[in-house]
Amino acid sequence: MSEFEYRTNSTIRSLVERLTSARSVMILSHEKPDGDAIGSCAMVARALDALGVPSETCLIGAVADSLRSLIPDLAVRDIPAEEPVDAHDLIVLVDTGAWTQLAPVAEFLRERRDRIIGIDHHARGDDVAGERIVDTSCGSCTQVLVPLIDAMGVSLTHGADENRRFSIAEAAMVGLGTDTGWFRYDNCGAEGLKLAARLVEAGADKNRLTRVIEDNDRPQRIMMAGRALSSARFADDDRSVVMSLSLEDFESTGAVAEELAGLVNHPMSIGSLEVSVLITQTETDRVKMSFRSKPPKTRGDTCFIDVNELAAEFGGGGHIHAAGARLDGSLEHARAQVCAAITKALQAAGFSS
Ligand SMILES: [Mn+2]
Structure with missing residues (x-):
């Protein structure tokens, strides 16, 4: 056949x-x-x-x-x-x-x-x-x-x-x-x-x-972007950033999850950055993580982060440069887990510290 x-x-x-x-x-x-x-x-x-x-x-x-x-x-x-x-x-x-x-x-x-x-x-x-x-x-x-x-x-x-x-x-x-x-x-x-x-x-x-x-956001999205950006913590020589948004952030801005699409991309304009993560609290003890990475600097180069693999460590998945996962526990717990996984992945991909 x-x-x-x-x-x-x-x-x-x-x-x-x-x-x-x-x-x-x-x-x-x-x-x-x-x-x-x-x-x-x-x-x-x-x-x-x-x-x-x-x-x-x-x-x-x-x-x-x-x-x-x-x-x-x-x-x-x-x-x-x-x-x-x-x-x-x-x-x-x-x-x-x-x-x-x-x-x-x-x-x-x-x-x-x-x-x-x-x-x-x-x-x-x-x-x-x-x-x-x-x-x-x-x-x-x-x-x-x-x-x-x-x-x-x-x-x-x-x-x-x-x-x-x-x-x-x-x-x-x-x-x-x-x-x-x-x-x-x-x-x-x-x-x-x-x-x-x-x-x-x-x-x-x-x-x-x-x-x-494109230009049709509600002000609530920009308020959430502000909160996400001010939560940003850079690490790994500014190659990685992790941001987070809590239930309290949703409550005080009045934003809904659907209008956060693409917020994780904001830090990607930073030259040194390779990987960006946004952790969003969905329930008291449950979070959602969005991962983004950049393609290699030149076509064919093997030095880049595969976030599909990174997300898989947390039971998630997606594409090479865009993926997601869900995890039980607090924002801080997720942050610590993700930061450790990113540092390991950067080393494995050949980024020198
Ligand atoms: Mn099409």
Whole structure:
């Protein structure tokens, strides 16, 4: 039996034919849709709208208010609050092809494989869509979609109107911007930057987009950032930092855990730093730890901290440069444990003291 390979098994021409001849389309993406997922759904919905094809976008799980505000005009079905309905002759799956990211609708999709087309930029996925295009050279799924929209004969400016709706170009920019750290990460090369230029020329307003998507914190987050930063203790010749936030910090600022995302990254701008940890008290005797590390100074260098391994020492895990774990006990207990583990890991990785 040959092993399934997640790669392109169709052509732009074939997918465009399916899209333009559909009577009604269901659009969906991965659970907890991010900027690229929402941007990709919006691109497909608006392009179909330009051709007079009705569509319904299914959003699985929680969606940030900031992202939802980009698509007030789209027909949206929220899952699992509502069930998917069998009213469409074509299903378009964007920014994923993995069953693990589609659990609430997996059963529905399994019975309809031949009606599904997939457009994605991830290296791994499953046999969800009968026909698919997977382009891992693209920084975002919205980047993969642009040639399809072009082949559909729809202008990237479509969708913008006097109510300042977001155009196809802006939806594309939301995906490309958020998935590439606003053009900073390795996944944004010459093609991504060329596309960004084209999107700006097509009217994508990046001031408006960054304001809606990035600059929308509540003051409570900044208050918590202040507390986390003032708790910072540097060690290992300023190569490591550990910060902590207590239940009392939450109480006196009124912040909620969901709005702390990314706080652990703050100290990463320090030149000497290799690893940053934020310990958050979740219950009187329980903490959550977030770990971040920097990639090696030059590509291929082996001198860096694998925080996936570090988190594993505490029963957690994640990725090489971003991981998490939970631990019983007090903040101070967790601090002592983590500091010792970091010093050991830095030595093992070859950082000289
Ligand atoms: Mn993506």
